[in-house]
Amino acid sequence: MWALLDAENIGRTGLVHGKIPNFHGADQAAQLLSQHPGWIAAQIVKANPDKAQAEVRRAAVEAGKLLYMAVPKIATEDPFYLIDPQKLSTAPEIASSGKLAAQHAPRTHPERMRPLDVIVCGSVAVNPNGVRIGKGAGYSDIEMALLAQAGLVTDATLVVTTVHSLQVTDEPIPESEHDVSVDLIVTPEEVIPCPPRRRPSGIHWESLTEDKVSAIPILQALREGGRRT
Numbered sequence: 001m002w003a004l005l006d007a008e009n010i011g012r013t014g015l016v017h018g019k020i021p022n023f024h025g026a027d028q029a030a031q032l033l034s035q036h037p038g039w040i041a042a043q044i045v046k047a048n049p050d051k052a053q054a055e056v057r058r059a060a061v062e063a064g065k066l067l068y069m070a071v072p073k074i075a076t077e078d079p080f081y082l083i084d085p086q087k088l089s090t091a092p093e094i095a096s097s098g099k100l101a102a103q104h105a106p107r108t109h110p111e112r113m114r115p116l117d118v119i120v121c122g123s124v125a126v127n128p129n130g131v132r133i134g135k136g137a138g139y140s141d142i143e144m145a146l147l148a149q150a151g152l153v154t155d156a157t158l159v160v161t162t163v164h165s166l167q168v169t170d171e172p173i174p175e176s177e178h179d180v181s182v183d184l185i186v187t188p189e190e191v192i193p194c195p196p197r198r199r200p201s202g203i204h205w206e207s208l209t210e211d212k213v214s215a216i217p218i219l220q221a222l223r224e225g226g227r228r229t
Helices: 002-007 026-034 037-041 051-062 139-149 210-215 217-228
Strands: 044-047 066-070 080-083 118-121 158-162 184-186 191-193
Touching: 026 037, 026 051, 026 158, 026 184, 037 158, 044 051, 051 066, 051 118, 051 158, 118 139, 139 217, 210 217
Parallel strands: 044 066, 044 118, 118 158, 158 184
Antiparallel strands: 066 080, 184 191
16 A cells, blocks of 8 residues: 555655655545534544644644544553643644644543544555554554543544545455444545444453563553552
8 A cells, every 4th residue: 555655646745655644635634524513513532643634633623622642652651642722832733743742732641531522543544344554553553442441432432534535445454353443534535434333342452462562651551450450
């Protein structure tokens, strides 16, 4: 998929290989999402920190929605930034920037978060069944598992990915029990609803390698807490 996307020059800032593509039309996709009834009704949004979803995050803050954004690579025990439009001391696009949020937004733990109305994730590819693939590191799935384990993801939570139309494929995408599927695919041109989806129940420890757990502080803490109980 990356080879195709680079051949078609969809990246706004150069080649996209190895990345969540920052695609031409990302702002139009964000605008189209902002017109969806589920987004309009949402008060609490969680989004990934990639550049492709920067306009989605900015739109959330400008619309007065409480925004949670994942700390890149889930690298702290409080792995989400809390961006509250009522408490901003800087412009929404700065506060919700993947690179600048650390300077302007406090970090928080799932136990202190509010239930989520909308979850936005980036993708490398997605099919009309809602099955997506990311960069391969599994961070989106781990984030979702953490949120589900904390009771923040319900059947009413809308899971969305914004992508370039070339990232939507009819090819089957392998999936496992812990993978997250989406309810809506939003491209610059259209909104594609997906069939009823699977929701994660929590963390599937058996699917995580020791290296992965060791690299993510909140997983270490949760596992140690489980061992003590």
